[in-house]
Amino acid sequence: MRLGLAIDLDTCVGCHACAVACKEWNGESLMGGAPDYDAWGKAPTGTWYNRIRHFEIEGDPTYSPHRCGSTSETGKHEPLSKTVNVPMSCMHCEEAHCVTVCPTGASYKRAEDGIVLVDPSRCMGCNYCAWACPYGARELDENKGVMKKCTLCVDRIYDQQLPEEERQPACVLACPAHARHFGDYDDPQSKVSLLADARGRQSMLDDLGYKPTNAYLSPRKPVEIKTELPIKSGLSDKARAFVNRLIQL
Amino acid sequence: MKPALSVIFFTVSSGAGLGLLVWLLIASLMGNHIRMDATTFYKGAALAALLITAGLISSTLHLANRKNAIYALTRFKTSWLSREGLLAVLLYPLAALHLAALHFGYPQLPPITLWTLVALSIAILYCTGMIYGCLRTVPRWNTWLTPAKYVLFGLMSGAVLLPAVLSLRPAEVGPIGKPMMAIFLLALGLILYLAYLLKHPRNTHTINDALGFKQGNVRLLDAGHSHGTFLTNEFGFVLARDKARLLRWIAIVCAFIVPLVLCWFTKAFWAASSICIVGLLVERWLFFAEAAHVVRLYHGQQRV
Numbered sequence: 001m002r003l004g005l006a007i008d009l010d011t012c013v014g015c016h017a018c019a020v021a022c023k024e025w026n027g028e029s030l031m032g033g034a035p036d037y038d039a040w041g042k043a044p045t046g047t048w049y050n051r052i053r054h055f056e057i058e059g060d061p062t063y064s065p066h067r068c069g070s071t072s073e074t075g076k077h078e079p080l081s082k083t084v085n086v087p088m089s090c091m092h093c094e095e096a097h098c099v100t101v102c103p104t105g106a107s108y109k110r111a112e113d114g115i116v117l118v119d120p121s122r123c124m125g126c127n128y129c130a131w132a133c134p135y136g137a138r139e140l141d142e143n144k145g146v147m148k149k150c151t152l153c154v155d156r157i158y159d160q161q162l163p164e165e166e167r168q169p170a171c172v173l174a175c176p177a178h179a180r181h182f183g184d185y186d187d188p189q190s191k192v193s194l195l196a197d198a199r200g201r202q203s204m205l206d207d208l209g210y211k212p213t214n215a216y217l218s219p220r221k222p223v224e225i226k227t228e229l230p231i232k233s234g235l236s237d238k239a240r241a242f243v244n245r246l247i248q249l
Numbered sequence: 250m251k252p253a254l255s256v257i258f259f260t261v262s263s264g265a266g267l268g269l270l271v272w273l274l275i276a277s278l279m280g281n282h283i284r285m286d287a288t289t290f291y292k293g294a295a296l297a298a299l300l301i302t303a304g305l306i307s308s309t310l311h312l313a314n315r316k317n318a319i320y321a322l323t324r325f326k327t328s329w330l331s332r333e334g335l336l337a338v339l340l341y342p343l344a345a346l347h348l349a350a351l352h353f354g355y356p357q358l359p360p361i362t363l364w365t366l367v368a369l370s371i372a373i374l375y376c377t378g379m380i381y382g383c384l385r386t387v388p389r390w391n392t393w394l395t396p397a398k399y400v401l402f403g404l405m406s407g408a409v410l411l412p413a414v415l416s417l418r419p420a421e422v423g424p425i426g427k428p429m430m431a432i433f434l435l436a437l438g439l440i441l442y443l444a445y446l447l448k449h450p451r452n453t454h455t456i457n458d459a460l461g462f463k464q465g466n467v468r469l470l471d472a473g474h475s476h477g478t479f480l481t482n483e484f485g486f487v488l489a490r491d492k493a494r495l496l497r498w499i500a501i502v503c504a505f506i507v508p509l510v511l512c513w514f515t516k517a518f519w520a521a522s523s524i525c526i527v528g529l530l531v532e533r534w535l536f537f538a539e540a541a542h543v544v545r546l547y548h549g550q551q552r553v
């Protein structure tokens with residue numbers, strides 16, 4: 001199995017509900033623990049497994065062919081802003097360099113489902129794995145001095161006491177826009193595999209060679225809407241036009 | 250990257266100690282050229298041990314959970330940090346064996362232990378460099394120049410320390426000649442540092458690569474947090490350009506040029522080695538402060 005998320009950049013509204021749900025589930029859980037520091041003070045901060053960042057893309061002709069104008073006419077991008085909200089958590093990479101650099105063996109990738117986890121009883125808090133992660137997925141728990149990261153809610157997804165539809169990561173269940181999907185990428189018929197195939201993945205620092213498991217589904221290409229009305233010339237159209245003209249006399 | 254003082258001190262201090270150990274051991278073989286009595290050898294060995302040990306202790310200061318540090322010796326198959334720690338720990342029993350063989354008179358053993366110690370010291374320096382050099386996430390470090398710098402600068406500062414140690418010899422041995430190895434390595438170090446400044450990888454990734462929107466301008470609207478995070482604290486350190494330029498010149502002058510002049514024209518070897526180490530501390534601080542991690546692209550930086 002190769003478990004992971006598919007995150008739809010088209011439908012994500014950037015509400016941070018996934019991050020809050022994550023914090024709520026993992027804040028006190030056995031695997032997790034995501035403390036806040038100075039939570040009610042002037043500069044509140046904390047450890048989060050999932051952070052949502054908001055970006056603006058200006059003048060990408062792929063996503064605005066009809067409103068942007070042709071790039072060949074002007075030779076440069078026309079200004080048009082597209083906003084994408086990018087929730088980022090652990091990608092559970094196939095080539096997880098965070099695991100290979102770990103000197104203590106606290107970071108590991110499970111053979112059975114590909115989830116990357118940290119064993120807090122071995123972690124010495126050297127931050128080296130966070131340095132090796134290009135996606136900023138790892139954050140130190142300053143209270144316990146050990147590294148924390150997305151566990152893909154490993155304590156939910158196998159829990160036989162939960163109803164089957166709830167055996168999913170907390171972020172997926174919370175997403176009000178259904179922008180997050182969970183599944184097995186090794187199964188070509190799983191929802192996430194089909195979505196990734198149909199929509200395409202965004203390439204996020206792929207040249208570093210980490211092979212992220214999570215897929216960021218590319219925003220759909222806008223469909224061009226024709227502004228001129230279609231001219232029809234069937235017999236019924238002629239009759240209708242004739243009647244219309246009579247009425248308007 | 251955040252320039253953590255404990256790591257900066259560790260790499261410079263242990264580097265100088267390992268370099269001194271290498272040259273001290275090689276000097277002990279050259280009895281005809283370098284007349285070093287046993288007391289001076291032990292003084293030098295004590296200084297090297299002090300520098301190495303102080304560095305290694307300092308390196309544990311930045312650990313958030315020190316009680317698990319013992320596990321750091323277990324993943325030497327994949328992790329350069331583990332390899333470095335394991336080799337550094339192996340250094341002590343081997344050095345003890347070497348000293349014991351010298352002291353109790355087993356003449357067949359010291360040549361083996363000596364060259365093993367030399368190889369081990371250089372291997373430790375290489376591992377320290379590879380801890381940083383292997384990170385693909387910090388393009389500025391991900392070059393062969395990084396481990397080369399760590400090995401060469403360690404050997405270089407050790408070579409400058411050796412004549413300082415030799416100046417502790419009794420007066421009847423006579424004056425110290427020109428320390429040609431120190432001068433050679435200082436010149437080589439200067440060339441390598443300038444090469445690194447000119448040739449290190451830069452602007453390898455853009456914010457477009459980070460998000461996969463290959464065309465158009467991408468900019469951060471909102472980072473999603475109101476105050477600093479672990480990530481901004483660890484990777485967000487930005488150095489002002491004019492300050493960096495000033496520090497770079499201080500590093501070039503203190504680490505290479507002044508010790509070179511002092512070694513060539515004077516016998517002030519303690520001054521030369523102290524200034525060299527100060528310069529290397531500045532160089533190492535810059536090494537961290539100037540390095541940009543690719544996660545900065547997700548915080549709005551346009552290129553790394």
